[in-house]
Ligand SMILES: NC(=O)C1=CN([C@@H]2O[C@H](COP(=O)(O)OP(=O)(O)OC[C@H]3O[C@@H](n4cnc5c(N)ncnc54)[C@H](O)[C@@H]3O)[C@@H](O)[C@H]2O)C=CC1
């Protein structure tokens with residue numbers, strides 16, 4: 374008998390987790406979502422095996438339940454699930470970008486003897502929807518797990534086993550540490566990106582040319598401002614304390630900068646940029662830090678005869694040498710994904726460029 378996995382929220386992250394689970398487990402993945410079209414697309418793309426509007430029935434049959442909806446919604450489902458008769462051996466987890474509130478509410482489940490382990494795959498995109506789901510989205514990324522005082526090692530190992538197809542590095546940390554760190558490296562930068570975009574929006578009312586001039590580098594550095602507004606509203610609401618503290622220290626920092634600019638303090642302004650540059654230049658260039666010594670490019674490929682040789686020919690004509698080639702997802706009649714590993718970042722950029730010119734869609738997962 375196949376085991377059942379229930380996904381509550383079947384968007385970018387839910388869909389990508391589903392593909393990663395399917396890669397190594399022969400399971401029945403059932404989607405539940407308020408947006409019916411996501412369920413239809415998910416089934417058509419074979420990311421979901423079924424969908425349901427009967428939450429109770431599916432939850433009570435599930436061996437694994439994953440909340441992959443916006444974080445405020447996950448909390449509502451924790452309380453709904455606590456009214457059901459779930460399987461004794463069920464593992465319940467989430468993929469939310471915040472952990473404190475989720476862990477606090479999940480007590481209602483653990484008090485009933487159910488296993489809840491908070492989760493957060495630290496990779497993703499500003500895109501939304503199951504149509505953007507990728508099997509390799511979390512490959513080599515950190516995947517945070519937050520257990521509670523009742524969680525056993527077997528339960529953590531059980532969840533890691535369910536999620537091993539993600540190819541992530543699992544890190545176990547408590548919810549407070551999680552929210553503090555993600556506040557600094559992810560949540561606060563999202564606020565700033567949105568605020569920079571709003572500044573250009575305001576200024577463009579006075580000088581419309583600003584919008585056109587913002588199209589290049591400015592657009593790149595504010596990419597994350599194109600993320601889901603609902604998802605980010607929920608994150609900001611839940612990580613309130615961390616964000617309030619970061620906002621106030623940023624205000625102090627900007628006040629100091631205001632003063633330096635006003636007083637034309639060349640040396641101190643220089644030092645501000647220099648310290649920032651030195652710290653950034655010493656950060657690991659790749660998200661997975663020390664591990665790979667090669668650079669991966671993901672290419673969407675159709676299930677067509679000659680597709681692989683076409684790609685290798687394009688690269689060899691342009692003298693880009695390939696370190697490794699792996700089909701990481703191939704389903705009959707559907708687009709698959711090819712991972713092309715290259716020796717240097719420069720080679721990867723060249724490969725990306727030549728493949729794009731020849732009509733292939735490519736991705737770099739950082
Ligand atoms: N986008 C990213 O890069 C990352 C997101 N996350 C977390 O993953 C979760 C999902 O985000 P995405 O997949 O990116 O968003 P998404 O917008 O692609 O998908 C969210 C899905 O949840 C559904 N949904 C909304 N309210 C619902 C409800 N009440 N009941 C059932 N379904 C509901 C939506 O219809 C949608 O299909 C969020 O909690 C987010 O914090 C975690 C890591 C990375």
Ligand SMILES: O=C(O)C(=O)Cc1ccc(O)cc1
Nearest residue numbers: 470494495496497498499597
């Ligand atoms: O678009 C991007 O690069 C992101 O910032 C992706 C992301 C969003 C939310 C998370 O909790 C983790 C990663």
